[in-house]
Amino acid sequence: MEYCKRFLRVLLVFVLANLALLETLAPPPDWLTLPLLFGLLAYYLWFHIRPRRAKGATHRLRALLGGYELLFVAFFVILAEMAFYPLLLATGALHRAVPALGAAPDWVFLAANLLLFVPLVGALLVNGFFRVLLTSKHLRVVWRVLLLLCWWVPLFNLYLFYRVLKAVRHEYYFELSRLENEAVHAENRDCETRYPIVLVHGIFFRDWQLVNYWGRIPRALTRCGATVFYGGQQSALPVAQSAAELAERLRAVLRETGAEKVNLIAHSKGGLDSRYAITRLGLAPHVASLTTVNTPHRGCIFAEELLRTLPKGVIAWMERRYNGLFRTLGDASPDFLGGVRDLTRENCLCFNRETPDQEGVFYQSVMSTMQKPSSAGFPLNLTWHLVRKYDREANDGLVARSSAEWGHFLGNLSASGRRGVSHGDVVDLMREDIPGFDVREFYIGLVKGLKEKGF
Template identity: 55%
Template sequence: MLAAKRALAAAGLLSLINTPLWVGLAGGPLWLHIAFTALLTALYLALHIRPRRLPEGGRLQVMMGGRELLVLSCPVLLVQPVLLVSACTRWKHLFSLGRRIGAIALSLLLVAALLTNGFLRLMFTCQRLRILWRVLLLLCWWVPVVGPLLLIKACSLAQAEYRFEAARAQLQVLRRDSQVCATRYPLLLVHGIFFRDWQLVNYWGRIPKALIQNGATIFYGQQQSAASVARSAAELARQIERVVAATGCEKVNIIAHSKGGLDARYAISCLGLAPRVASLTTINTPHRGCVFAQVLLKKLPGGLVRFIATRYNKLFAKLGDDDPDFMAGVQDLTARRCAQLAQQMPASDGILYQSAMSVMKRPGSAAPPLNLSYRLVKKYDRAENDGLVALPSAQYGKFLGCLRADGKRGISHGDMIDLMREDIPGFDVREFYIGLVRDLKARGL
């Protein structure tokens, strides 16, 4: 059915772009020529504006409209030169040489405009079209064989993304009224090292929006990007007190990623925040530290480490940190220092402690620098890892399991916070967090 519709649409598009030819062949008064041209022009512009109607609308409609333009225009572009040459040869007595050249140029320009529209729609809206694919498309779209293959790949990625997002949208409609993430206590999302809670770029990617759509109330840790565990914990403690005072919620459910889990544990155990916390869920947190970080600090030249630390501190001071401390943050992630911290941070009674972890399957599972650090962690920590944290180090409290994706992809440290906003086959990070929070609600938290 879809193939038949697309064939009819392609035939219609072929008619539209050959408007100069039909007008030249048609007889009749001038007003009829003008009306016919105006009608075909309106249809052509309508195709540009909305090439495909979808119930989802928004970004998905723009993206799939771009795919539709490419799918329709490519075969037309192949047929069009043959059709024009044949028509102008058969009816050459009706066309001067200038009119023939003009008709050919205009029709090809009309197709090129549709291709450009479709190309730009995909480039700006298809999230599965990674940077490498975008660069290749920009550089090689004109190359014979290579260009069409790249366009086919882009269309395939757009189709897969649409099916995935459409299925999620249908699921969301079904559970919209259930408010499965409306927990008793609000959520506090705590970021890891080297990041901040920026408003323009959310550390947690698409996760907060998905949780809020399902009834969650969300706040953020707001600690600095790099500091010692003790200092970050103090900043986190102040934020928790602000949230409790502002909402009257009494407690919060903390979901912490990476070093944020250590900051949260310290705030609970050492800064008197236990009465303010209902649960702590740590995601890919190095509770036992990172051996590879300890080795690197020893092996790298001291001057290089100090240079990196100084540059980092200056940059993030300009980006909003009060007093960033690169070295203090990194040193608190070493295995030796985490062992010392563990003695100071025993689990508090009355709080649900749980943890989850993911692992990469190969270096290609992630972009730099995680594809490089993956080998280092595997060498020095001697365990499966997510590119930064070894699997045994992440287990604390009730272990919810190790997350793995289908195929060779794996799930990296960044994937667990939707860093690249990427849909991973066999793993939906948004649904993972919805499941976490749904369980907290079921526990009455």
């Protein structure tokens, strides 16, 4: 049924945009001309205002779908026009319909027809462009820029429209499915755990309010009943210092909520910070579970090799630049080199001997891997090669798979095709919907599992 509606939309816009030409080729009865014109104009204006109904969608998704529909119709009207003009020229239909044209070439009349076609179809494109550009959260910057700069380039613009339409359509149906699933989870309070959730970030990031390290995950968990807090440690410190900051934050959460314990979900180095706080800072009685996500429990061999082979001057320059930047961004005492050193294989093996798991705390882990370097952007597309060279196994761009296994291993997260799931994808860092991997649904399932275990 929807295909029939779309065909009708394309047909009506095509007829309006070529009305002068079509009336010349097949003149309607005089009594029908004005009603036909006003009817087509009324539909055209209404189509601009409400391109398509979208039941159960948010305002943003309705606007996004409207933009998709406007671009879709304009795209196929342009394709139809590209077939219509050569047909008229090849058959000589214009000269037969209008003998007064005489020796005037057909293209003159066709060019005059474009004076109506271009503004009518162009208005649909502009409306659709702005709806999509302002409401899409997943359309990549490169496609936005190309769309703005190259929409007028013949043939290439059709390819652009196709790629944008494909991306927007995927986003709409993906998000609509997410809303439906989330509504079920929210109704069942699937993430309403006994103890609050504390999300612990990894190295080189902070818990900023404006840019959430965990992307769309916290909001999804909260909607489904979870009580979510953040670790709050600085971006780069030795594990012992990060753990001390984390322990202080956890005690504050316990005081604020009145809970006896917390559930920790820790990414990357945050998993080591959490283990240190549990075992060596007396937090074991107050932690129900620790879930580590892509944490290098056995270290990163490539980090060890880089520290060994890079010139000391280069390392010192990187440290000064990093520490200066993050001190400006709010860290009290960032320590780039101290944080990186604690991720080497040698230091992690020593850490594991001195930091045994504690009885009464449930430990589990999960990992993801990239299938190819293009699965992620810079710098993970470069470090992926280094991890493969030195660790010699599948990795997420920073951490080797075997290094991430700790406690009960939940398995390796993957996506359909050869996209893979990178170190950043697994915490929704880029807010990207990856075919075959729904990061929000994964965390909802993870927290639901903690709830079912009584945590």
